Amino acid sequence: MNNFGVIEIASTTTKTTPGWAYVPDTGPTLPAVAQPSNRKRAARNQTVVSLSDLSAREETRLRKELDALDRDNHRDVNIPIPPRPGGGTRAQNKHTPNVRKILQSQKTFANHLDDYIAMLALAESNPVAAAAMNAALAKPSTPTTATPKSASPAPSASAAGTSKRSAAAAKRAAAKEKQEQERKKAKQTPKPDPEPEAEPPQQPAPAAQQDDDVEMTDAAAAAVQPAATSSNKEQEPKPQTYPRESQILPPYAKPPPRPHPGDNDPLLVSVIPPFPSDDELRALMTSPPLNYLEARATWGEEESRYPVRVFCAVCGYWGRVKCMKCGTRVCALDCLETHREECMTRYGL
Amino acid sequence: MAGSRKSRAAGPPPPSVTLVLDNGADTIKAGVVTGDTADDRPRIIPNCLARDRHKKTYVGSELEKCRDFGEMAFRRPVEKGFIVNWEAQREIWDREFFDDKAPQRCDPSETRLILTEQPNALPALQTHCDQMVFEEFGFASYYRGIGPAFNAYQDMQAIFHTPRTPDTSIDTPAEVILLIDSGYSHTTVTPIVQGRPLHQAIRRVDVGGKLMTNYLTRLLSVRHFDMRNETYIANEMKEAVCYVSMDFSGDLDRTWKGTRGERRADYLTGGGIAKDYVLPDSHTTFHGVVRDYDPAGASSRARRAAVSTEDVLTLRNERFVVPELLFNPSDIGLRQPGLADLVMQSLSVLPIGLWPGLLANILIVGGSAKLDNFIPRLQMELLKRVPDECVVRVARPEDPVISTWLGAANFARHEHVNRLAVTKQDYEEHGAGWVARKFSAGLGVDS
Numbered sequence: 001m002n003n004f005g006v007i008e009i010a011s012t013t014t015k016t017t018p019g020w021a022y023v024p025d026t027g028p029t030l031p032a033v034a035q036p037s038n039r040k041r042a043a044r045n046q047t048v049v050s051l052s053d054l055s056a057r058e059e060t061r062l063r064k065e066l067d068a069l070d071r072d073n074h075r076d077v078n079i080p081i082p083p084r085p086g087g088g089t090r091a092q093n094k095h096t097p098n099v100r101k102i103l104q105s106q107k108t109f110a111n112h113l114d115d116y117i118a119m120l121a122l123a124e125s126n127p128v129a130a131a132a133m134n135a136a137l138a139k140p141s142t143p144t145t146a147t148p149k150s151a152s153p154a155p156s157a158s159a160a161g162t163s164k165r166s167a168a169a170a171k172r173a174a175a176k177e178k179q180e181q182e183r184k185k186a187k188q189t190p191k192p193d194p195e196p197e198a199e200p201p202q203q204p205a206p207a208a209q210q211d212d213d214v215e216m217t218d219a220a221a222a223a224v225q226p227a228a229t230s231s232n233k234e235q236e237p238k239p240q241t242y243p244r245e246s247q248i249l250p251p252y253a254k255p256p257p258r259p260h261p262g263d264n265d266p267l268l269v270s271v272i273p274p275f276p277s278d279d280e281l282r283a284l285m286t287s288p289p290l291n292y293l294e295a296r297a298t299w300g301e302e303e304s305r306y307p308v309r310v311f312c313a314v315c316g317y318w319g320r321v322k323c324m325k326c327g328t329r330v331c332a333l334d335c336l337e338t339h340r341e342e343c344m345t346r347y348g349l
Numbered sequence: 350m351a352g353s354r355k356s357r358a359a360g361p362p363p364p365s366v367t368l369v370l371d372n373g374a375d376t377i378k379a380g381v382v383t384g385d386t387a388d389d390r391p392r393i394i395p396n397c398l399a400r401d402r403h404k405k406t407y408v409g410s411e412l413e414k415c416r417d418f419g420e421m422a423f424r425r426p427v428e429k430g431f432i433v434n435w436e437a438q439r440e441i442w443d444r445e446f447f448d449d450k451a452p453q454r455c456d457p458s459e460t461r462l463i464l465t466e467q468p469n470a471l472p473a474l475q476t477h478c479d480q481m482v483f484e485e486f487g488f489a490s491y492y493r494g495i496g497p498a499f500n501a502y503q504d505m506q507a508i509f510h511t512p513r514t515p516d517t518s519i520d521t522p523a524e525v526i527l528l529i530d531s532g533y534s535h536t537t538v539t540p541i542v543q544g545r546p547l548h549q550a551i552r553r554v555d556v557g558g559k560l561m562t563n564y565l566t567r568l569l570s571v572r573h574f575d576m577r578n579e580t581y582i583a584n585e586m587k588e589a590v591c592y593v594s595m596d597f598s599g600d601l602d603r604t605w606k607g608t609r610g611e612r613r614a615d616y617l618t619g620g621g622i623a624k625d626y627v628l629p630d631s632h633t634t635f636h637g638v639v640r641d642y643d644p645a646g647a648s649s650r651a652r653r654a655a656v657s658t659e660d661v662l663t664l665r666n667e668r669f670v671v672p673e674l675l676f677n678p679s680d681i682g683l684r685q686p687g688l689a690d691l692v693m694q695s696l697s698v699l700p701i702g703l704w705p706g707l708l709a710n711i712l713i714v715g716g717s718a719k720l721d722n723f724i725p726r727l728q729m730e731l732l733k734r735v736p737d738e739c740v741v742r743v744a745r746p747e748d749p750v751i752s753t754w755l756g757a758a759n760f761a762r763h764e765h766v767n768r769l770a771v772t773k774q775d776y777e778e779h780g781a782g783w784v785a786r787k788f789s790a791g792l793g794v795d796s
Contacts, residue, residue: 109428
């Protein structure tokens with residue numbers, strides 16, 4: 001097959017143009033899987049459909065339901081502000097242009113969020129234009145010649161603009177942070193603190209340039225032969241030295257708890273995770289805020305591994321039976337019959 | 350830092366009166382701090398314009414005068430925890446604080462405003478807020494900080510009932526806490542060290558009181574009768590009967606009626622879970638009443654209903670399925686982790702050395718924290734997820750709704766406020782962008 005002379009060039013760039021696009025066919029699509037050649041074992045051979053690849057219809061239904069749950073009122077209401085009994089006694093001085101724009105803005109949170117997303121997208125795809133827009137919008141004294149209505153996005157845009165730089169800085173910082181984290185993770189449990197840990201007294205203090213390695217062995221030794229090291233550490237109470245010499249979180253100053261005969265039991269020795277250094281804490285405490293979307297928690301590995309629980313649409317018990325017509329889950333025959341009536345009115349016999 | 354570099358002597362002294370506002374989506378918690386004395390409790394003002402079925406509109410605290418909450422419609426200036434509609438918000442603030450006859454009158458030009466906001470706000474909305482505060486209301490001094498962080502300025506060890514000698518000084522802000530704020534619009538997890546929120550680890554799940562009320566409304570509308578226009582009544586019902594289940598599948602089994610023809614014993618007796626809820630009839634009663642389940646059955650109730658015409662709902666698994674959304678949002682198809690996983694996700698970006706401190710000092714605030722069994726359930730779920738050595742200690746303050754306000758009131762008397770607050774002169778000189786940067790920079794590290 002020469003594909004009629006069309007040669008596809010492998011590239012990683014994708015263009016977001018409205019309309020349609022060639023999509024690489026990377027795997028079997030769901031309908032193909034749903035119709036295996038052997039009809040007999042069709043039900044058994046179906047691949048497990050997880051929530052992430054629901055059909056588009058299901059997806060839409062879910063989204064609608066969630067939107068409905070997110071509303072303040074069931075119906076759209078428009079409640080105008082009633083006149084004040086005293087006619088409003090606070091001096092109604094003239095509004096500044098900014099205030100007038102804000103008061104007249106009828107935007108909802110969703111509108112603002114969309115604006116913000118668009119701003120982020122612009123900054124990513126076309127930093128030059130975004131910077132130019134920034135510069136134009138950052139001037140606070142821009143005369144507002146436009147009508148308030150058309151100008152209403154302006155304050156938000158300028159706001160996003162001014163803070164976009166900080167957002168970019170935040171992103172950079174976050175990236176750095178991540179690297180830092182990764183680096184730390186790589187080094188793992190034995191925290192390479194600048195100063196050597198509470199060393200066993202008889203062990204000579206290692207040279208400064210080697211402290212990384214030496215501490216590794218030290219920690220490993222502590223893990224493997226807890227009895228040996230714990231006998232050494234017996235004299236020094238751990239809590240006192242725990243957040244060592246930290247300026248930010250002062251160490252525990254009270255007398256340590258009474259020693260217990262079981263303290264040296266190798267089975268009872270607990271691992272105290274290395275305390276973050278002041279520098280790490282400082283970086284954490286001064287890191288810039290995430291944006292609204294980044295802070296939204298999403299499913300991690302853990303959650304997507306478990307199947308989603310399903311419930312009876314009628315009574316709320318476990319959904320153990322599926323309606324053969326519409327796929328709604330019900331618990332048992334009793335609820336299935338109730339559901340049938342509704343199903344019948346909706347989809348016919 | 351920035352505060353010390355600026356010479357305060359040049360400007361006027363900071364105003365002695367501080368208005369502390371915790372401007373939530375459902376209610377405003379408002380109180381005044383004068384010098385070293387603060388109100389004991391904030392006034393709780395409904396943050397909405399409400400309209401009843403007779404087309405009468407109530408603004409803010411006027412809602413107290415309303416008796417019949419049937420078919421109540423609401424307009425809320427705060428969406429998702431952020432002030433979006435300033436037209437409505439200004440009206441409510443004017444009536445509560447700035448009018449001559451306002452119940453908590455104060456003069457903005459001689460007052461400092463401390464306003465809470467939710468973490469991770471959109472910059473556009475933050476700028477709107479700053480502009481309104483200075484250009485419309487004209488406050489003399491102002492600080493806008495994220496709500497959860499203010500909780501660190503409370504006496505944390507008293508909330509956890511830590512034993513201590515009486516002479517120990519109460520140091521605020523608390524050294525390390527992990528704050529869970531479960532409010533009207535969403536639930537956030539914020540680790541806080543020395544009063545500074547660790548921004549990289551703040552996480553949010555979009556389950557809050559509103560979603561739970563709406564879910565209850567939906568369940569009732571499917572199973573009993575249409576309550577979709579009765580949000581207020583459904584919310585009252587949620588607050589009265591809902592609880593967090595410690596054994597979800599067990600409770601679910603106990604409320605199951607059984608298959609066809611079968612009626613399980615637990616179902617008939619109520620299984621200790623079923624409750625009757627008497628709906629208000631809007632003529633003689635205006636608030637619902639919870640009753641123990643009456644196992645004598647529907648027939649006797651039908652007979653009584655014929656004479657007394659009261660509407661009774663029997664609530665079974667609705668009682669615990671609704672708060673379950675906090676721990677399993679995927680039950681309604683919301684692809685987000687539950688609260689315990691949310692805490693773990695937040696911790697996962699922090700060094701492990703901080704985990705023990707954070708896990709031993711978990712504080713839950715916000716209206717949804719009032720749900721029964723919330724704390725033991727969270728503690729149970731967290732214990733399954735954290736390393737064995739970690740102590741997990743979860744607590745909630747006496748009144749979780751006003752906790753943020755109390756913290757903010759303490760903050761208003763703390764020396765930190767003078768380093769963070771911005772005066773009107775600063776705003777006029779440097780502009781909104783500078784103010785936003787100063788607020789987002791926060792305290793810095795030096796204590």
